[in-house]
Amino acid sequence: MRILLVEDDAGTAADIARALSAAGHLVSHVADGKQGLMEAIGGGFEVLVVDRMLPGLDGLGLVRALRAAGVATPALMLTARASLGDRVEGLDAGADDYLPKPFALPELLARVNALGRRPAAMAQEATVLRVADLEMDLLRRTVTRAGQRIDLQPREWRLLEYLLRHAGRVVTRSMLLEGVWDIHFDPRTSVVETHVSRLRAKLGEPHLIQTLRGAGYTIRPPDP
Amino acid sequence: MTALRRWAGTTGFRITLLHLALTLLGTLLLAGIGYWATSRFAVRQIAAEIERDVGVLLNAARLGGVPSLALSIEARIAADRGGTQFFLLSGPDGGRIAGNLALAPRQAGWSSIEVDTAREDSVMLAFGTALPANHFLLVGRDLAPVRALEAQLLGAAGWVGGAAILLALGGGLLVGRGVARRAASMERALAQVEEGRMEVRLDARPGGDEFDQLARRVNATLDRLQGTMEALRQVSDDIAHDLRTPLTRLRRRLESMEGAEEAVAECDRILEIFAALLRIAEVESGARRAAFAPVALDEVCATVAELYAPAAHENGQILVAQIDHGPAIQGDRELLVQMLANLVENAIRHGRADGTVRLTLEGQAITVADDGPGIPAEARDQVFRRFHRLEASRTTPGTGLGLALVAAVAELHGMRITLEDAQPGLRVRVAW
The missing domain is CATH 3.40.50.2300 (Response regulator)
Known part of the structure; x- marks a missing residue:
């Protein structure tokens, strides 16, 4: 760019x-x-x-x-x-x-x-967000992995939606705190990490959400 | 009733009262002097008339003897339509020779004599004089006209006094209300300043009275204060810019070096303390009050509880949130979230490893309790001080500024913080 x-x-x-x-x-x-x-x-x-x-x-x-x-x-x-x-x-x-x-x-x-990459590539009107075999249907409010339905809490939903909207890119801890929780300071405790690992576990294997040490998180298809 | 009591405490009321008392005192003094002087003048006039009568009668006695005197007296009595003149001429045997008075004691000179025992207050002023050959003349005049005059004077004084009281009350109210209104407008403006709106100034007319002078002086003080605050802000900006920028660069250099992780962490700690200090200073300045908006505390509590629940779980603890729905308060959501986050973080950090952390919103209080070792009663006051850390927690991470920020945020929102013994553990109560 x-x-x-x-x-x-x-x-x-x-x-x-x-x-x-x-x-x-x-x-x-x-x-x-x-x-x-x-x-x-x-x-x-x-x-x-x-x-x-x-x-x-x-x-x-x-x-x-x-x-x-x-x-x-x-x-x-x-x-x-x-x-x-x-x-x-x-x-x-x-x-x-x-x-x-x-x-x-x-x-x-x-x-x-x-x-x-916000404006053109990110179609705001997209109704289905997809990474590998994970699908989030924004209209029907369902999340499926390989056709299997996954139940998410409201906050987990927002966390996953945020990650999916930035799929393939790095999102940092504070971006998540701002975007998902509307919190604009950095808590000392690793609160975000625990939320992300819970979501990661819920989405099943192989893991789609990667932790990049010192940088943040990204959701992307698993390495082949 | 309370409005009346409040009014009784105002300057307006005191001014009204003082005004009333002074006017009353002045009126009474004036009326008293007038009354005294007028009644004295009237009595003197009567005395002068008596003296004139006595002179004329003595002259008649010298020229024509007792019979001439008696005739003169009778003529005077006949001419006196008002019946206010009294005479008595008594002979050597004490019997009345002429006059319209019953026998009276032979007292020479001035005296007051009761005329009619049936009539109250019917006193006459009399002058007695001894004549040759043991005759005695007494000439008197009724003081009733003076008494009537006095009564009239008293009546007039009553009217004047009443009018004066009404005028004084009205004037006092008017002046007092003016004073009260000016004071109230000043108070309103200063309350706005206290809420962080530093640009608000008092009304001051050019020239003007003491209030305008006072207002101008207050405005000048506010200008100065605002200048100082802006200078302080500038200084913190400068500090922020000139110290944090090189620190950040240093951190970046260290980051790119091998094996400097500890130095980077130390840098982060310094930067964090910096940020916390600047933020506490900003909260304490009250400037954030200008941006207050309705905040739903139940939502704030739920967000914080939800945010920290997994972290507590990771720590082997359970975070129990009991949140009642309540009305929103005026506040700064961001600061309230941070305050609560700090409290919950503390509870998780200092609570028992497999214990329970409770977050409760009930009525007008939020409590955060853990079941850890707690804080001994004598140490509780100190924990809100900057950089204060209990001996036991020296080894755990933390800047020692978390609770100082909590205290500043609570103060900004007019909330009280109390530390209680949760038996076991610490319970922090934030009430408003």
């Missing part, structure tokens, strides 16, 4: 650019908000990664101006502020996701990937 990175801290920018490039993305980096806005309007990017605090024009202003100009390129906003209201502010301004610093690079990668 072509990614525009707008970040004024050279060290952080270099780290992010390196990680994104290593994951096979094409990264353009600018350090200034106004320049970032011009580049973003110029187009050709699939994802924008914008720091909130920037010289010239800050991240909020950048995204707001971009949306006002009718540019819908998904934007991930980064911030060093720990403030609670900031996320809401960022999303209100038109950002699609919000990641507080410090973050682990795998978290950033997972979120950029989730944003990047």
